[in-house]
Amino acid sequence: MKEIRTLDDLAIHGAPPAFDQPVHVGRPNIVSRDAFLAHVGKVLDNQWLTNNGPLVCELERRIADHLGVKHCVAMCNGTIALEIAIRALGLAGEVIVPSWTFVATAHALHWQGITPVFADIDPATHNLDPDAVRRMITPRTTGIIGVHLWGRAAPIDELQALAEEHGLKLMFDAAHAFGSSYKGQSIGRFGACEVFSFHATKSFNTMEGGAATTNDDELADAMRLMRNFGFKGYDNVIHPGTNGKMIEVCAAMGLANLQAIDGIFAAGQRNHTIYKQELAGLPGITLLDYDPTDRNSHHYVVLEVGEDFPANRDDIILALHAEGILARKYFWPGCHMMQPYRDLFPHAGLVLPNTTALAPRVVILPNSADAAPTTGQLLRTVAGARKR
Numbered sequence: 001m002k003e004i005r006t007l008d009d010l011a012i013h014g015a016p017p018a019f020d021q022p023v024h025v026g027r028p029n030i031v032s033r034d035a036f037l038a039h040v041g042k043v044l045d046n047q048w049l050t051n052n053g054p055l056v057c058e059l060e061r062r063i064a065d066h067l068g069v070k071h072c073v074a075m076c077n078g079t080i081a082l083e084i085a086i087r088a089l090g091l092a093g094e095v096i097v098p099s100w101t102f103v104a105t106a107h108a109l110h111w112q113g114i115t116p117v118f119a120d121i122d123p124a125t126h127n128l129d130p131d132a133v134r135r136m137i138t139p140r141t142t143g144i145i146g147v148h149l150w151g152r153a154a155p156i157d158e159l160q161a162l163a164e165e166h167g168l169k170l171m172f173d174a175a176h177a178f179g180s181s182y183k184g185q186s187i188g189r190f191g192a193c194e195v196f197s198f199h200a201t202k203s204f205n206t207m208e209g210g211a212a213t214t215n216d217d218e219l220a221d222a223m224r225l226m227r228n229f230g231f232k233g234y235d236n237v238i239h240p241g242t243n244g245k246m247i248e249v250c251a252a253m254g255l256a257n258l259q260a261i262d263g264i265f266a267a268g269q270r271n272h273t274i275y276k277q278e279l280a281g282l283p284g285i286t287l288l289d290y291d292p293t294d295r296n297s298h299h300y301v302v303l304e305v306g307e308d309f310p311a312n313r314d315d316i317i318l319a320l321h322a323e324g325i326l327a328r329k330y331f332w333p334g335c336h337m338m339q340p341y342r343d344l345f346p347h348a349g350l351v352l353p354n355t356t357a358l359a360p361r362v363v364i365l366p367n368s369a370d371a372a373p374t375t376g377q378l379l380r381t382v383a384g385a386r387k388r
């Protein structure tokens, strides 16, 4: 492994990179090739490739059991699952969301003619600040979508109380939070429903995929109808719908990965600890910590670059990329600065001071033990050299 001790050792200054092959942020977990291929064999034997097949049904049952929730409705991806959940819940008018999230949270509303209203976050957790949400409620508001960003639970109790006080629907974008918990209970059971992404880049992946989970029988029925064009049995369409179905090969990946889920989370937790050790004591560098009293999906390694650090976030990312560490700027610059929201709400930033301050400071690092020592050495070298 390359050692970085002086600025001359940096690839950005012409030295050989630490990694010949890029180390990615979202490298998929593919835990058992044999288990996956065995499940795929069943798919071929069954001659049943999609449309609520046996593997999808089994995956739904297993996920519901794993999370302790009544219904799991598997879908083709997290974005469609969000859209279907939003429609099944009857959200309309304005819905309050964070700007500090992946743009799919906002797009799922806008795509359906609903206005996403961006509320600010708590800079300590990166999650919605309930007071900021309260300030954004208007007579047109019908709901709140909390996001469990980086797998850390949103302030669920406070958002629930606010929703009840104002007669609003509450659901969660739990795309990052499969395996996380809130006050000891698995994410997946809160609000009217919660929506997971099982995209290739998530801790638990089905290649592409997602699911909405709920304890509400009627809501689950509506979502099941909506994901299959509104069909109830042959020739009988009783609901408007779309095509949100998960295919059997994706469920095969899910079943294989679910068997090994504890190992996936343990590896993520281990990597986080290694980063913590490697980055300890660096001035202006903060590794976002997780609530130690709850479980976290441990997928994202989130670093904040403060003003005390002698290089800015973008320079750090350039130096890491030169080493082959493909760190990302998720979710810079915030949804409110992305189109169409930037044009629709040109002054949204005025009520988002924490989001605006945080967005240029965040680096997402690969969840990989290999990348941690190089990242630590690089930052230490930059900090030391600039100090002299």
Ligand code: T4K
Binding pocket: 024, 025, 026, 027, 028, 077, 078, 079, 080, 101, 102, 104, 105, 147, 173, 175, 176, 196, 197, 198, 199, 200, 201, 209, 210, 326, 330
């Ligand atoms: N809500 C939230 C809060 C979300 O974060 C997301 C998705 C959603 C909703 C919507 O869920 P989905 O509809 O996606 O199920 C990626 C993912 O595509 C997206 O799922 C994820 N969030 C978002 C945070 O990240 P990109 O545009 O950054 O992906 P991309 O292609 O740059 O890949 C990320 C890294 O992973 C790259 O460095 C390469 C690596 N990679 C990627 C794939 C697909 C691999 O090594 N192998 C692979 O197969 O959005």
